[in-house]
Structures are given as C-alpha cells and as structure tokens.
Amino acid sequence: MKDYLIKATAYNGMVRAYAATTTDTVEEARRRQDTWATASAALGRTLTVTAMMGAMHKGDASLTVKIEGDGPLGAIVADGDTDGHVRGYVKRPHVDFDLNEKGKLDVARAVGTEGILSVTKDLGLKDFFTGEVPIVSGEISEDFTYYFANSEQVPSAVGAGVLVNPDHTILAAGGFVVQVMPGVEEDVITQLEEQIQSFPAISTLIREGNSPEEILQRLFGEDDLKIHEKMPVEFRCTCSKERIEQAIAGLGNEEIQSMIEEDQGAEASCHFCNETYQFTEQELEALIK
Numbered sequence: 102m103k104d105y106l107i108k109a110t111a112y113n114g115m116v117r118a119y120a121a122t123t124t125d126t127v128e129e130a131r132r133r134q135d136t137w138a139t140a141s142a143a144l145g146r147t148l149t150v151t152a153m154m155g156a157m158h159k160g161d162a163s164l165t166v167k168i169e170g171d172g173p174l175g176a177i178v179a180d181g182d183t184d185g186h187v188r189g190y191v192k193r194p195h196v197d198f199d200l201n202e203k204g205k206l207d208v209a210r211a212v213g214t215e216g217i218l219s220v221t222k223d224l225g226l227k228d229f230f231t232g233e234v235p236i237v238s239g240e241i242s243e244d245f246t247y248y249f250a251n252s253e254q255v256p257s258a259v260g261a262g263v264l265v266n267p268d269h270t271i272l273a274a275g276g277f278v279v280q281v282m283p284g285v286e287e288d289v290i291t292q293l294e295e296q297i298q299s300f301p302a303i304s305t306l307i308r309e310g311n312s313p314e315e316i317l318q319r320l321f322g323e324d325d326l327k328i329h330e331k332m333p334v335e336f337r338c339t340c341s342k343e344r345i346e347q348a349i350a351g352l353g354n355e356e357i358q359s360m361i362e363e364d365q366g367a368e369a370s371c372h373f374c375n376e377t378y379q380f381t382e383q384e385l386e387a388l389i390k
Contacts, residue, residue, distance in 0.1 A: 257280045
C-alpha cells in the first residue's frame, strides 16, 4: 500500500479529519538520515503530522515545522506542502534508548520535555505566519495537539506513530488529525473524546493493514464519515545543484576565490536528503565571472 492521506468530515461537517499512512515516506527519511530507532520515531511522527498540516491548505502554500527540545536529539525540522510532499531531518540522528515503561520507543526522552514547537507557514502572501508553543510532553502528538489549540485556536486531537524493525527499518507509520469546527454541539465533543481515548495505537492499526479510510471509519463509523479527497504522500526534497550554486554565488567573490585556492573546489550537502554536490574550480570561477 503506497503512502497517502485522506481528508474527511464527520457529524454533518461539525468535525474534520485527516488520516495518513506514511511508512514508505518515513523509511526514505530514515535511509537518507541514517536515523536510529528512537530518532526515526521522532522524525517519522513529525513528518506524518507535517504532511497532514500541508494538506489543510490550498494552492502553493508550504510550511516548516521545527521542534527544538532539550533532549539529546536536538532540533527536528520538517517541510511540507499542499501536494503531500515532505522532507525532514534531525540534528543528531544516532539517538536511541531502551523502551520506556509502556514498552514503546522513548521519544519524549530523545526530544526532551522543555523547548519550543514552531510552525512557519508561507501562504503565498507578503508575510509568513509563524506560531509557536512550548513543548508539553516531547511525545510529538501531544505537542501538536497543544499547538493547534493554543496557536491556531482549533481544538484538535492528533495521533502519530512509528514502529521500527530490529534492523532499524520502518515497519509501520501513520497518523490522524481530528478537529472540531466552531459551533459544534457539546454531545459531539463528549462522544468524540470517548472514542479517541479508547482508540488503539495508530501504528498498530497500520501494521495490521488498516487503510486511512478504515482508520477513520473505526473512529467515526461509516455512516457519519464523508471522505472528500485522497492524495499521495512522499518524501521529496527540493534541493538541486542549481540551488546550491545560487547559494554559493551569494557568498561573494572573495569567499568563492578562497574555496578555489584552499580547496580546489567545493562540496555541499543538503541537510534534508543528504545529497552531496561537487563543484570544480572551473565551475566556481564561472560564478566569479
């Protein structure tokens, strides 16, 4: 099953929901970043929610999520757009711990419980929108739930999970976001809270083969659920040699000349995909000219 997400509504439009499978996407990020198990779970959860957040917007909008906790993992950065494309990295990919007391990967220990979650959105307008909230648990899903409620004033429930194989490859990954609309009836909120509290772990549902549609059907029931759109999700980086070239050109002639004389060329790597680009002396000289 290729990765994809769906957009849906329930309770006659009073609730909107997103669900996604992201196993291949997270595996691609793991492969490129060489993340160990706990780091993979933290990055995978972040990429999954970022993909669904991107799908909440229209046109050429894009967003950047940054989670900067006080744990050994360091910063987690993820980019997403409206077409289901995501990319991301962690500052220290080789972080892993024994399972926590619940028998799960100890993401909170890796991320830390103090710090900031920020979201910067480019909606195609003159200015960017940036919202930030303190990290509340380091478990990622709870932190995004707090972000939606406090930065965007949208009561939400966020679930994202990643299961990792013994060889560190990704076994299952995915998530959901459920949001209540203004004017929602109180009994709907109560019923929704009860359903979410008793809901199985999202990564377990995906490992068992449940599709995004089946995940939301299990949450809302088939009669209350209306699916509006389905779109693919994939890891895709926007870097290129041309973009790196422009960045080097922006350093100025003196810095470029130093690269030629001291290193006889230049090498640059992308943080997101770890692709490496080589520039010869002749290519650098052309940038000076």
